[in-house]
Every structure is written in C-alpha cells, then in structure tokens.
Amino acid sequence: MCDVCGCGDPAIVSEDLHAKILSDNDRVADHNRDHFRSHGMLTINLMGSPGAGKTALIEATKRMLPDLRLAAVSGDLATDHDSARLEAAGVPARTITTGTACHLDASMVHHALHHWDGPASDLFFIENVGNLVCPAIYDLGQAANVVALSVTEGPDKPLKYPVMFRAADLVVLTKSDLLPHLQDVDPAQIRDALARVMPEPRMLVVSATTGEGLAGWADWLRALRANAKPAAPTGSVGSEHEHHHDHDHATFD
Template sequence: MCDTCGCNVTPGNAHLVQPGGRLSKTADGREAVSVLHGLLDANDHTAAHNREHFNRHGVLAVNLMSSPGAGKTSLLEATIEVLKDELSIAVIEGDLETENDAGRIRAHGVPAIQITTGSACHLDAHMVHDALHQLDLSALDIVFIENVGNLVCPASFDLGQHRNTILLSVPEGDDKPAKYPVMFRAADLVLLSKCDLLPVLDDFKPENARRYLQELASRAPIIELSAKNAAGMDSWLHWLFTELAQLEHRSGELAAVSEPA
C-alpha cells in the first residue's frame, strides 16, 4: 500500500484524496512515475527463457550475424559437412522471404527451421522461441541461429544465444567494424570470411580490420577463413568445441549446486 500510486484509495477514505480533501494531489493531477526499465525488457525476458531451454538440454546456441551475402549459409554448410557424424546440429534460419537457406541446410541431412520475417529486419527472442518448439533439443548439441543479413538491427535483440559470431567478408571492405560499431561490439568471435578472395581483392587488409575492431575495445578473437577452400576452418571448429566444453562445464557446476551431495 502506498501514497503515490493510488492503490490505498478505498470508498472509506476516498474523501481524503478528493479535491479539497486533506490528502489531495496538485490541481492538474500531473504525476511522474519513475520506471527505469530497459525498453526491450519483454524481448530480454523471452531471451532469458530461451537460454534456460538451451542450458537445460546442454545445447550450445550460436547467433550468426553479418551483412547479406557474407557467407553465413556457406559457412554452415561447410561446418555441418565436417561435424555431422560427430555432433547433432540444427539451424534456425531468419530471412525476409523464401525457404532457400533452410533448403540448403536440409540437403546436408540436418533439421532447419525457416523463420520468414516479412518486412522485419531482424530476429527477436519471440520468433526464436516459436522455432524452438519445432526442435527436439534433447537430441541436439549445437543450434545455429542464422540471423537476417543486416549489420544494424539484429544487434539490438538478444535471442537467448550463448555466443554471437559475426562474419565480415573480404568483398565488404575492412572498415566495416568502424562503420557498424554497435554490431561489431556485440561479437564474441569475428570471422573474416571469403579469405580465398584476398589475392584478388588486395585492398582488404586483415590487419586493418583487426585495428578497427581493437578501436571498439573488442576482445573477440578473429579468425581468417574460407568456407570454399577450408583454410581457417580448423580454428573455427576448435572455437566451437571449446565453447561446447565450457557449456558442459558450466552445466555441471549448476547441477552440482542444485543437487548437493
């Protein structure tokens, strides 16, 4: 019960707060109510719920972000080809239209859920939550979420992933991190993709990309790779296995805390 929100006003004491009453407010009735919530609290709440789902099943969730055409789907195809006998993988695909990318993933024998966003430029936690209901998480090790190709909007929406991996492809130019600081600051790992093109597109200098990332105070590791000729794929796969091991370690600790001997 409080004096500011009106929850204590009853027919018995209402006369006190009515105009002229002993406890009445200012004449125009204006009041400021302090809130201090994040604008995207509803999204963040669902994202936390998604993360709990992933954690409960020991599934590593990786959110892949980049501009359109940076090679997210090609990277996933190459990754699945190497890992499919060892790990169970599923992919959630976000695109404005078409099932094309999901079709490419399914051709490798891996389940893919396509989210078509219509005109929305990003995935949000609610869309991913709906997609999760179509997957059997207990049978999976890794879920990749391929976000809508866009270096602006997806950065603002937590999906419940454990890690953000951002691709920067050689044809885009090495100064993308400086142009899209909000996105690149969110990276836990940056992949310089299509590095097989470096000999022809020699104005892209990997060291410049590294410097721009450093100027964003980014501590994310950077891997140069090519899904086409497989250069650098080992480092990417090593990163994935390390993240999986860390997730298992964290789940083990949580289980030990919740079930004391």
C-alpha cells in the same frame, strides 16, 4: 483526482522507472537460454550482411564437426532457401519467416523452438536476417554472438557498424580465398578496425571453399561447448554456461 483537497481536478503522477525498453525481449531471451541449457544445446547467434557467407559457414561446420548433432533456424524475409541448403548439407533446419522485419527477436526464436519438429541437437545455429544494424541489439538467448564478415565487404565495416561488432564474441572473416583478387583489403586493417570497437577483439580468417581456418573455427566451437557444459552431470542449468572469454586461443589467429 487531486489528492490534496479532493477537488476533482486531474492530478499529475510521475514514475521514475529507469527501465530498459527491450526488457520484454530480454525476459524471453533468458527463457530461451534456459531452454538451450536444459537441452544441452550450445546456441550461436550468427549475424552478418546479406551474402556474408553465414549459410556456407554452417554448411562447413557440419563438415568439420561430424560427431556433433547440428541444427539451425534461419531468419529470412521471404524464402526458405537457406534452410533448404542446410537440410541438403545434412543440418536439420527450419525457416523463421520475418516478412518485412529486419532482425530476429527473442519471441520469434521462442516460437520457432515451440514448433521445432526436427531432431535434438548439440550445436544450434540461429542464422539471423542478413543485416549489420538491427539484429545487434536483440538478445535471443544465445551462448555467443558470431559475426560473419566477408573480405569483399571492405576493411572499414567494423568502424561503420560499431554496435554490431561490439556485440560480437567472435568475428569470422569469410571468403579468404578471394583475398588475392582484392588489392585494397588487408586483414590487418580489419583487425585494427575491430580493435577500436571490440574490447576483446577476436577474428578468424576462413574460407568455406578452400577450408582455410575452419579447423580454428571448429576448435573455438568445441572450446565454447566444453566451457558451457554444466559442472554436475545431473545439472541442467549451469551458471557457467553464459558468455565465456577465457579461451584466448582464437584471438587474431
């Protein structure tokens, strides 16, 4: 009702909100982050195109870090092939079936954590749906975003998908064993493209087939895990757990 004279005409009310439209997702992501911290899990949101080598990278990580307990959830539209592969490689894994959804959001991960029936883990991978667009803007509660980019995708992908690569803490250039067959792909070009979209560009060149670069990847994860540990042994929540940029050894190795 009109509050000037009480005449019964409708009144117009405006509210200045300046509110993030994904704030609901961000709240659930913070909740997930608390869960990962309190359980001592270093969580990686692994993104990349379909076929970029995300599953193969997790399989290789298992071989490189035998002393750590790995586990994973894989976002998949229709199958559980990825989690079956990971299980076969010794990584307890469950599928988040997204149906037609092109990305994981924090609620889907939260639901998966509630229904997790696998063992505890030190290093937890969220293997996102293969897509260089949609997953980029959804915080899942991870400690770091890693983007797998395969050499066959061509050198201009960072420029074509700047939102994804800006969100990355690390880019892993996969399938480096194929480089000799690709006349037009030079990792230097990819580094240049990354330096135009990532303020702190970091890229590792790896091959899950030959093992090239995997030691650097394992080092990067170990350093992140060391930095993520709460300062006090009894503390389950450490503010230093979040994104770290103080480990520069991985830059453009």
